[in-house]
Amino acid sequence: MKTPEPTLSPELPAIHCEQVSFSHGEVPILTDVSFTIQKLDAVALVGPNGGGKSTLLKLILGLLTPQSGTIQVLGVTPQQARKKIGYMPQYLQYDPSFPVSVMDVVLMGRAGAIGLGRYSAEDQRIAMQAMTELAVDRLASRPFNTLSGGQRQRILIARALACEPEILLLDEPTANVDPGVELQFFEILKRLASRVTVLTVSHDLGFVSQMVSRVFCVNRQVNIHPTSELTGEIIREMYGGDVRMVRHDHCCSEQGHSHAELL
Amino acid sequence: MLSYFSALTDPDMVFLRYALFAGLLAAPAFGIIGTYVVAKRMTYLAGAIAHCVLGGIGAALYCQVHYGLAWLTPMLGAIVAAIGAALLIGLISLRSRERVDSVIGAIWVLGMATGIIFIAKTPGYIDPMSYLFGNILMITGRDLLTIAVLDVIVIGLGLLSYNRMLAVCFDEEFARLRGIRTELYTLLLLCLTALTIVLMVRVVGIVMVIALFTLPAATASHFSTRIWQMMLLATLLGIISVGGGLALSYDLDLPSGPAIVMLAGFFYLTVIVGKGLKNKLR
Numbered sequence: 338m339k340t341p342e343p344t345l346s347p348e349l350p351a352i353h354c355e356q357v358s359f360s361h362g363e364v365p366i367l368t369d370v371s372f373t374i375q376k377l378d379a380v381a382l383v384g385p386n387g388g389g390k391s392t393l394l395k396l397i398l399g400l401l402t403p404q405s406g407t408i409q410v411l412g413v414t415p416q417q418a419r420k421k422i423g424y425m426p427q428y429l430q431y432d433p434s435f436p437v438s439v440m441d442v443v444l445m446g447r448a449g450a451i452g453l454g455r456y457s458a459e460d461q462r463i464a465m466q467a468m469t470e471l472a473v474d475r476l477a478s479r480p481f482n483t484l485s486g487g488q489r490q491r492i493l494i495a496r497a498l499a500c501e502p503e504i505l506l507l508d509e510p511t512a513n514v515d516p517g518v519e520l521q522f523f524e525i526l527k528r529l530a531s532r533v534t535v536l537t538v539s540h541d542l543g544f545v546s547q548m549v550s551r552v553f554c555v556n557r558q559v560n561i562h563p564t565s566e567l568t569g570e571i572i573r574e575m576y577g578g579d580v581r582m583v584r585h586d587h588c589c590s591e592q593g594h595s596h597a598e599l600l
Numbered sequence: 601m602l603s604y605f606s607a608l609t610d611p612d613m614v615f616l617r618y619a620l621f622a623g624l625l626a627a628p629a630f631g632i633i634g635t636y637v638v639a640k641r642m643t644y645l646a647g648a649i650a651h652c653v654l655g656g657i658g659a660a661l662y663c664q665v666h667y668g669l670a671w672l673t674p675m676l677g678a679i680v681a682a683i684g685a686a687l688l689i690g691l692i693s694l695r696s697r698e699r700v701d702s703v704i705g706a707i708w709v710l711g712m713a714t715g716i717i718f719i720a721k722t723p724g725y726i727d728p729m730s731y732l733f734g735n736i737l738m739i740t741g742r743d744l745l746t747i748a749v750l751d752v753i754v755i756g757l758g759l760l761s762y763n764r765m766l767a768v769c770f771d772e773e774f775a776r777l778r779g780i781r782t783e784l785y786t787l788l789l790l791c792l793t794a795l796t797i798v799l800m801v802r803v804v805g806i807v808m809v810i811a812l813f814t815l816p817a818a819t820a821s822h823f824s825t826r827i828w829q830m831m832l833l834a835t836l837l838g839i840i841s842v843g844g845g846l847a848l849s850y851d852l853d854l855p856s857g858p859a860i861v862m863l864a865g866f867f868y869l870t871v872i873v874g875k876g877l878k879n880k881l882r
Contacts (some may be wrong), residue, residue, distance in 0.1 A: 400773065419777050419778075419779060420778070422777070426773065431640070435770060436829065436830055437766070437770060437826065441766065441770075441827075443768040444763070445766075445770065445774060445775070448763060448767040448775060449779040451763055451764065452764075453760045453761055456763060478845060480826075483797055496774070500778065
């Protein structure tokens with residue numbers, strides 16, 4: 338397990354949530370959520386649809402503000418930390434007739450730095466490097482709307498990487514991806530997790546549990562499970578069942594919750 | 601057609617030359633801003649801004665006659681009204697909890713109604729038709745100068761902000777996360793839209809100016825894989841529509857605004873029908 342012992346770490350945690358609650362009008366989405374994610378930790382969010390996974394990501398990004406509780410990202414507010422977060426959304430509000438090339442899209446990861454001007458050679462290099470990392474560099478000049486779902490997903494991860502983030506938030510990176518391609522994704526994400534903090538939403542526990550150290554079950558509340566407890570038989574048992582089963586059937590380990598309480 | 605070209609050099613036909621110059625000057629602005637508007641699906645907002653221009657024109661005419669403010673030309677009134685409407689519509693669509701399309705529809709008609717009332721209350725005969733549907737006989741040399749200045753502003757800002765505007769139009773949420781002030785860029789785009797509309801109100805009128813905005817860009821989108829290609833092609837189509845439309849109107853004795861718009865619409869319909877047939881035959 339990569340998670341450093343929290344009490345020994347002098348560094349600021351990557352993400353720290355304390356008693357965060359968020360509701361849409363009268364409907365509570367998240368209630369009293371507390372957790373800490375250390376730098377270079379890799380965490381997966383699982384849970385039922387509408388359980389609050391995407392909402393939690395948007396809170397961390399500062400796109401939503403909690404009604405109560407505090408969120409700190411890299412020791413500052415989410416808005417202040419935004420530039421150090423690379424985000425891959427689940428649904429791109431994407432207009433299929435929008436004429437852009439793949440390179441255009443990935444370069445948008447650099448758009449915050451350019452002012453009114455043009456992208457520098459450095460920006461181009463960083464974008465190209467991000468595409469190479471995801472093995473999509475040969476698609477650079479293709480129109481974005483001619484790509485397959487899996488290719489698009491990778492381009493959006495490359496765009497998030499082009500931000501040179503310290504934290505990577507991925508919302509369902511394996512949605513719309515063929516099972517065969519999933520394995521490649523797994524390798525890519527595992528590699529990324531060695532140098533950035535990765536927080537990924539997934540419906541597929543079998544997939545993520547191999548690359549993350551902890552699984553957060555998000556269903557109005559957040560319960561934390563170290564994946565060391567989730568190996569072999571247990572995953573096989575849970576796999577294919579409703580994700581809710583994780584919360585109810587799997588006993589939350591001491592270690593998992595102690596993280597939340599210690600910090 | 602030959603008579604059209606000889607008319608362009610005829611010293612008695614100076615208005616025709618002016619109309620052509622106005623159209624050619626405006627085409628790049630329409631190509632660039634129209635592309636953003638079509639790609640970001642803001643045609644309805646642009647329509648509302650265009651109709652509010654009549655309010656500004658009416659108010660300017662009224663003040664000229666009643667208060668003797670000779671400097672307050674209809675062109676100036678149009679610019680002020682267009683920018684005002686753009687900011688109002690922008691802020692409402694960004695902030696309001698009211699149904700945005702209802703509010704914009706209201707601004708659309710209120711702008712027009714204001715203009716008609718002002719024009720009706722201004723002594724002397726003013727034909728609202730020439731503002732609504734364009735009248736190339738009204739274009740003056742001074743108008744051309746104003747158009748040229750607005751053109752430089754619109755094209756300059758439109759091109760300078762290209763990369764960021766592209767990011768905002770493609771994925772606003774992501775752009776905001778990169779620290780881009782997306783609301784500012786949306787307002788800038790609406791203001792540039794407003795100025796672009798004013799460029800051509802004289803030639804094609806308030807009601808049809810939106811056609812020059814959207815038709816060339818929408819036609820171009822079928823042949824473009826990059827935004828800048830769409831801008832270039834839309835500009836070219838704009839030039840052809842204005843030049844060809846004026847020629848048609850001169851040769852066949854048609855009103856020039858509708859002739860220009862008909863040509864732009866003909867290109868668009870041909871392209872979508874052609875594409876549809878091609879897909880069926882496949």
